[in-house]
Amino acid sequence: MTSYVYIDNSNLYIEGCRVSAVEKGLATSIIHAMGTGIIDHTWQLDYGKLYEFVCGQDSVARLWGSPPPGDSFWNMLNRKGFNPTVYERGVSGGEKKVDVAIAHRITKDAFTIIDKDNDSIILVAGDKDFMPVITDLVSEGYNVECIFWDQAAREVKEGVRKFTSLTPYHSHFTK
Incomplete structure (x- = not known):
């Protein structure tokens, strides 16, 4: 069984700051x-500890956002051969393309490499913009989980097969 993990870095970080x-x-x-x-x-946020918490031995981790440099997570990604997808922030300081890019990759992976009978899809984001993808994949029989802070959208918590809160572990993920 492989876990395919999709992380919205900015959403995770900003909500962790809250x-x-x-x-x-x-x-x-x-x-x-x-x-x-x-x-x-x-x-x-200690990304190395996040990786250990969210990803198992047989995981494919994909991360999107505008990452801070020099964190243990980036070193781990490089050692394991993972390449994050990074977008520069726009003029207003906000990110564009990230949610759509994540949703696109989840869907593409689901229909090309993920075995819906044995593998799991783990979304590390709490944004209800992901609901169309979550709803479709769950209805198709995929095991879709969400790991995020308590303030994840209600629709996300209720739409996935399993929700795991990071909030009780906040201090563990704090550098």
């Missing part, structure tokens, strides 16, 4: 942090 803001008392709750745009800009 969890950190709540833990540090900068916001009273995730709802408060989301509503007021409060995030902890000092929080750092």
Whole structure:
């Protein structure tokens, strides 16, 4: 059994910064942090620990976003032969293309290399923009899971076969 892991780096990082803001008392709750745009800009995610938590021995990990350089995760990816897909941020500082690129790759992999009877698809993102892909693949019999912070969209949590929260492990993933 192989796990195919698809990680939206920016979504993961920004929402982890919100969890950190709540833990540090900068916001009273995730709802408060989301509503007021409060995030902890000092929080750092240990990608090596994330990889160990999310990926098993037989995993194919794909990561999209605008990654920070020099993290243990990038060294691990290079050692294992993985190549992340990186997009430069736009003029406004936001990312474009990432959700569509991830959804496209999940779909392409599902119909070309993933064995729906034995393999699993793990999405590390909580954005409801992924719902069309999740809904289609689950209805086709694929094992689709989501691993993300508690504030993942309700539709995502309910649409996948299994949801695992990263929130209880936030301190473990903190550098």
